[in-house]
Amino acid sequence: MSLILDRVMKKFGSFTAVEDLSLEIPENHIFGFLGANGAGKTTTFRMILNLLDQTSGTITWNGERIDYQKSDEIGYLPEERGLYPKLKVQDQLTYLGKLKGMSKKDALHELKHWLDKLKVPQYLDKKIEELSKGNQQKIQFISAVIHKPKLLILDEPFSGLDPVNVELLKKAVLDLKEAGTSIVFASHRMEHVEELCEHLCMMQHGKPVLHGNLREIKRSFGKKNLVIQADFDLSFLEDHPGVLKTKRFADGVECQIERKETSQDILQQIQGMGFVRKFELDEPSLNDIFIEKAGESYE
Amino acid sequence: MNQVLMIFSLKRLVNPMNKFWIVFFHTFISKIKTKSFIITTALFLAFIILMANIQSIISLFDQDEMDRVGVVSNQSEIVTLLDERLGGTDIEITDYNGSLEEAKEAVTQEEMVGVLEINQTDDQLPKASYHAVDYTNQRVETRLQNELEQIKVEMATNQAGIDPEVIASIYEPLIFETEIIADGEGNSSVKTEEELNIARGLVYVILFLLYFAVISYGNMIAMDIANEKTSRVMEILISSSSPVSQMFAKILGIGCVGLLQMGFFLITGYIMIMQKQEELVGGFFDAFGFSNVNLATFNYAIIFFLLGYFLYATLAAMLGSLVSRTEDVQQMLMPNILLIVAAFMIAMFGLGMPNSPLVTISSFIPFFSPMTMFLRASMLDIAFWEIGLSIFILIATIILFALIGARVYRGGVLMYGKSSSLKDFKKALQLSKKE
Numbered sequence: 001m002s003l004i005l006d007r008v009m010k011k012f013g014s015f016t017a018v019e020d021l022s023l024e025i026p027e028n029h030i031f032g033f034l035g036a037n038g039a040g041k042t043t044t045f046r047m048i049l050n051l052l053d054q055t056s057g058t059i060t061w062n063g064e065r066i067d068y069q070k071s072d073e074i075g076y077l078p079e080e081r082g083l084y085p086k087l088k089v090q091d092q093l094t095y096l097g098k099l100k101g102m103s104k105k106d107a108l109h110e111l112k113h114w115l116d117k118l119k120v121p122q123y124l125d126k127k128i129e130e131l132s133k134g135n136q137q138k139i140q141f142i143s144a145v146i147h148k149p150k151l152l153i154l155d156e157p158f159s160g161l162d163p164v165n166v167e168l169l170k171k172a173v174l175d176l177k178e179a180g181t182s183i184v185f186a187s188h189r190m191e192h193v194e195e196l197c198e199h200l201c202m203m204q205h206g207k208p209v210l211h212g213n214l215r216e217i218k219r220s221f222g223k224k225n226l227v228i229q230a231d232f233d234l235s236f237l238e239d240h241p242g243v244l245k246t247k248r249f250a251d252g253v254e255c256q257i258e259r260k261e262t263s264q265d266i267l268q269q270i271q272g273m274g275f276v277r278k279f280e281l282d283e284p285s286l287n288d289i290f291i292e293k294a295g296e297s298y299e
Numbered sequence: 300m301n302q303v304l305m306i307f308s309l310k311r312l313v314n315p316m317n318k319f320w321i322v323f324f325h326t327f328i329s330k331i332k333t334k335s336f337i338i339t340t341a342l343f344l345a346f347i348i349l350m351a352n353i354q355s356i357i358s359l360f361d362q363d364e365m366d367r368v369g370v371v372s373n374q375s376e377i378v379t380l381l382d383e384r385l386g387g388t389d390i391e392i393t394d395y396n397g398s399l400e401e402a403k404e405a406v407t408q409e410e411m412v413g414v415l416e417i418n419q420t421d422d423q424l425p426k427a428s429y430h431a432v433d434y435t436n437q438r439v440e441t442r443l444q445n446e447l448e449q450i451k452v453e454m455a456t457n458q459a460g461i462d463p464e465v466i467a468s469i470y471e472p473l474i475f476e477t478e479i480i481a482d483g484e485g486n487s488s489v490k491t492e493e494e495l496n497i498a499r500g501l502v503y504v505i506l507f508l509l510y511f512a513v514i515s516y517g518n519m520i521a522m523d524i525a526n527e528k529t530s531r532v533m534e535i536l537i538s539s540s541s542p543v544s545q546m547f548a549k550i551l552g553i554g555c556v557g558l559l560q561m562g563f564f565l566i567t568g569y570i571m572i573m574q575k576q577e578e579l580v581g582g583f584f585d586a587f588g589f590s591n592v593n594l595a596t597f598n599y600a601i602i603f604f605l606l607g608y609f610l611y612a613t614l615a616a617m618l619g620s621l622v623s624r625t626e627d628v629q630q631m632l633m634p635n636i637l638l639i640v641a642a643f644m645i646a647m648f649g650l651g652m653p654n655s656p657l658v659t660i661s662s663f664i665p666f667f668s669p670m671t672m673f674l675r676a677s678m679l680d681i682a683f684w685e686i687g688l689s690i691f692i693l694i695a696t697i698i699l700f701a702l703i704g705a706r707v708y709r710g711g712v713l714m715y716g717k718s719s720s721l722k723d724f725k726k727a728l729q730l731s732k733k734e
Contacts, residue, residue, distance in 0.1 A: 013729060049538045051713060052730065068318075068541045076538040082531020087329075098321045099539040143535060 008057035017043040032193040032200030033186040036294040039203040072101040075149030085129040100147035114142040190286040225282040232274035318540035326552030351571035369395035372417035498677040513611040521619030543705040596677040607669025617704035620711030638666045646670040653678040665696035
């Protein structure tokens with residue numbers, strides 16, 4: 001059960017939205033899909049869902065082309081949320097469930113199960129427009145998973161939710177993964193991606209710029225983060241060889257260094273300069289990598 | 300093994316059809332449950348019942364309400380004549396004993412609707428002036444004037460010594476008959492006057508119904524699609540079932556809503572006619588002759604109505620898929636509305652002149668033919684191949700528009716932003732194809 005994209009390209013007239021994208025998303029995995037706004041994420045999802053035809057390349061699910069025969073196996077939470085505002089949660093989700101090949105009875109049963117799981121059983125008979133944005137979001141999430149999809153595409157699933165509900169939904173996503181669902185997870189919130197995904201792909205102007213295992217990506221990025229908290233002035237670090245960027249805080253600095261060896265130079269240099277409360281060498285965060293990769297094109 | 304394969308492929312076949320019906324029923328049921336549908340239907344039914352009972356309603360308010368007119372005159376002979384002539388109408392004249400000024404005063408007190416002063420001219424003929432507080436009750440005024448006019452003519456002819464019979468023969472209407480020249484075999488190629496009236500009545504009704512259906516249900520379809528786009532539920536819908544099947548499920552679903560609504564109207568109308576048959580004889584309905592419409596005309600009515608609906612509905616769905624805000628729907632539907640208005644105008648003109656070349660030509664042009672070909676088919680005796688050709692062109696156009704519409708729809712539903720131009724049409728087509 002895996003989703004394979006092979007050298008997929010999509011052109012709109014003369015504009016290339018997605019270029020040479022090859023991915024493999026295995027079963028039981030949450031695959032992170034990153035990219036700045038307009039990087040081609042939504043276009044890729046639409047191609048996976050067969051809403052758009054790719055200009056070239058192939059997309060297969062279990063070795064077969066995806067068409068509307070397969071749509072029952074796929075769940076989709078689009079970034080632009082929307083449900084029928086005037087319909088009751090119950091009517092709405094049984095309709096959407098039926099469109100995914102469920103019987104009305106099963107759909108209602110699953111809906112109640114999910115409402116309980118997300119701690120909002122009281123909304124069964126409410127109209128969507130009466131719910132808060134966060135609660136609409138939960139209903140929308142249910143609409144993507146109610147039919148137990150084997151492939152689930154989540155585009156910014158946690159936006160607009162408070163931290164408690166983010167945890168609730170995160171747990172739901174992890175449960176789905178455990179149950180064997182392949183999940184494509186797109187988000188701008190790097191900490192969520194770091195937390196949930198082992199594999200990821202980062203898009204930039206329609207091209208994949210990073211692709212692979214999260215740990216390997218971090219390691220191969222080479223640059224490290226160095227955090228120093230000390231009582232003396234650390235501004236000399238800005239001109240220190242091997243230091244790429246520094247960010248000053250009230251009680252210290254955080255700098256990006258080219259190689260881990262650089263940290264040892266700095267450690268020697270600050271010895272005897274005063275009291276050092278913290279000296280920490282860290283892997284770069286996905287956030288740093290994203291900013292670097294996505295930022296390159298803007299420079 | 301073979302059997303398993305067959306069941307498998309059958310399931311594949313059945314599945315999308317299943318979703319078509321899910322969308323169809325959802326559209327149908329959610330539409331007939333809306334307040335606007337219930338209210339419009341109720342209003343129309345009330346209107347039909349009201350119109351059918353209009354006679355009794357008017358007389359209900361008008362019960363023995365006589366318009367009293369005072370007469371100030373020394374010409375008792377004329378007054379008597381006038382009184383005789385007004386017998387049986389709802390105008391009652393009474394001799395007013397008093398001066399004109401007093402009579403006018405009585406009018407302002409609303410004791411009478413007006414006062415009529417009758418004098419004699421130098422030629423011994425009546426002359427009158429009518430005094431009322433306003434001009435609103437022209438009916439009384441006109442009636443009085445007409446009656447006095449006749450009295451005057453009578454008196455003048457008497458004075459001139461002309462025999463009343465001569466006068467009668469002068470005023471007798473001309474005998475004028477229209478006869479149709481039959482061809483060699485004795486068959487007339489034209490429908491009789493009576494047949495034509497019957498056809499005209501039905502054509503009239505169908506034209507109105509089609510006009511109403513295209514405007515309101517076309518709008519409903521486009522609105523529905525625009526709503527799904529505005530609320531962004533569309534993206535979920537089209538990831539579940541194909542946009543093309545959704546489009547047709549909507550067209551058919553709303554078509555059935557339309558048929559249901561029209562069915563209500565027609566049944567109510569029919570019941571009303573049945574109940575009021577005696578009252579209505581010789582009235583409006585007789586002129587339109589609903590009593591004995593021939594079967595072919597009925598069949599054409601149904602065929603052209605359905606084909607007309609599908610053609611315009613497909614266009615509406617296509618246009619509706621291009622807008623992303625419901626506010627833009629009206630603007631986008633302009634072509635649709637202009638076409639149906641043009642068709643309606645031609646057809647209205649054709650009611651009086653079904654033979655005109657304009658009607659003949661337009662009966663082969665798809666957007667006009669549902670109205671004009673139906674008009675020709677039911678009012679004229681035209682060759683069957685003409686009707687067949689027109690239906691064929693119509694069906695071909697519907698298929699063509701359905702194909703184009705399906706492609707535009709597929710791309711259109713993915714397009715957001717301000718849109719209301721032909722450029723979007725091209726963009727939508729581009730979105731839906733590879734390349």
